[in-house]
Amino acid sequence: MESQLHFDLPVKPALGRGDFFVSPANALAVAMIDLSESWTGGKLVLSGPDGAGKTHLAHVWATASGAQIIAARDLPAADIPALACHPVAVEDVPEIANDPQAQEALFHLHNLVLAEGHRLLLTGRAAPRHWHLTLPDLQSRVEGTHHVALNPPDDVLLAAVLAKLFADRQITPKPDLIPYLVTRIDRSFDAAATIVTRLDRAALAEARPLTRALAVRMLGEDSADCDTT
Template sequence: MTGQLPLDLPHRLNYAEEDFLAAPSNREALALLGMWPGWPHRLLVLTGPPGAGKSHLGAVWARRAGAKIVAAQDLALAALPDLAEAPALMVEDADRPLLRETELFHLVNLAIERGTFLLITARKKPDAWGLRTRDLLSRLRRAPSVAIEEPDEAFLRAILVKLFQDRQIKVEANLIDYLALRLERSFAAARNIVAALDAEGLARGRPITRALAGELLSGSAFRPDDHDEDH
């Protein structure tokens, strides 16, 4: 019997504040963003691996602060004055390719000059971005930064549960236990296996079980990718 062809439909990301999963790996970041507007500096850099929750935590902060959200690759010189007029601003994925360094440098300067709160997210600290604009790197180095770390086993279980819930998939507890003991402890690995199980379950027209997970894990290598879909 031919399997059902799965449709690549985007699942809903839930960035509600009550759905952010607090854990030791993000405790410092959660506390520092929660200090707003009492930040030690108007500029803050938030780093973390793909899927760590940077976008989720940033979205929670942006709602509180009334912040605009813009991708670093979409910055344009003509739009910078209007962006800096906002009381707060979140610039996402600053370490991705095609970063507009000149625009980001001017935006940082405008934000400092006008007293705008500026949150910049990236996977790694500024020294690892390969920046050519020395003045921009210098400003970012002087700004406070906080990192979300990879999860421990308990948090990995919670992440798996939430990833399945985001896709409206009900699974048994033994599947979560099975995956948590065998996966690399990373957000990307959790996201990859949940996506693969969802696609395989649809293709075969069968529920997602421990047996199906075993087949996938024994037949494929799940490695973190570069798609930063945060939870």
């Protein structure tokens, strides 16, 4: 009887350049990250849905450029002049749409970083025009920043994302599992993350291998839940 041990280990995403799979859905964004010296005005906005790879690419860029990474919500407590001595990546900028103090800090950081001749990367789920920042000068500056988007995954990228999500959990799925999932789940990064988490938990709870049969059963139960008969 085949057996496979599962342990509830911390999820540690691999964030190196070699861990980011390039496909037509994200090739332009990857190229812009790799060519940061060519950013118009020294800055770039990177957008995309949750799980698309914004944080991953921010870390790739930080490793290559020596940049500091900070969450937008943490800016009020940060030493802005010290941050501006390096390239900076500010993540999840739309989260401060209702935080005047954080917006003011970002406005000053934006101006100082560029005045020092460094690069600035800003990330958010949507395009900058939808960030709805209430500080007009800041909103106008982000809308005037060159913007590149990470698009929803194609089949090849979705398969690679699933493989990475399993690898981050130190799981090696059976060879037929990922091709099955690609044809059955919603074509989104959220859906990929959700199914990997659910399969991992189910395998742990049942002390059984993570196989296509488990996925068939789980997705079949989901389908049954949607029946309206």
